[in-house]
Amino acid sequence: MLKPGGRVLVYQMFGTGLLEPREATWLFATMGVVPGSADAASADAGLRVERVVELSPEWGEWAQERNGKPGRKLLHAARLRREKKIFIDRYGGAAYEMMVADCFWHVYAMIGKLTRRVYVLTT
Numbered sequence: 001m002l003k004p005g006g007r008v009l010v011y012q013m014f015g016t017g018l019l020e021p022r023e024a025t026w027l028f029a030t031m032g033v034v035p036g037s038a039d040a041a042s043a044d045a046g047l048r049v050e051r052v053v054e055l056s057p058e059w060g061e062w063a064q065e066r067n068g069k070p071g072r073k074l075l076h077a078a079r080l081r082r083e084k085k086i087f088i089d090r091y092g093g094a095a096y097e098m099m100v101a102d103c104f105w106h107v108y109a110m111i112g113k114l115t116r117r118v119y120v121l122t123t
Contacts, residue, residue: 003123012038013115030097030101046123050122052120053119054115
């Protein structure tokens with residue numbers, strides 16, 4: 001329960017116009033994402049959107065330059081695709097799809113197919 005005058009931060013990822021519809025369907029279903037925004041959910045919960053901050057794809061570039069995570073995810077995706085049968089035999093089909101989707105999630109964010117938004121909600 002949020003105290004009167006309290007605030008909550010909501011971090012969300014959204015597909016952009018660069019994300020093909022089939023990619024979006026596969027990615028969001030695999031990652032268990034329910035499309036929507038904090039706007040509707042906050043109104044249903046009696047909260048209002050105080051501020052929305054768009055985070056640019058440069059966050060992914062920053063992560064690549066600092067720790068190389070997006071690049072490692074791309075490399076891991078390539079290996080998952082190349083050795084698909086080995087990974088499915090070892091971990092199962094659902095886990096394999098989740099690993100691939102997680103890799104693409106990071107890469108897509110870096111290249112602008114996904115965008116990040118932070119909502120500041122208040123009572």
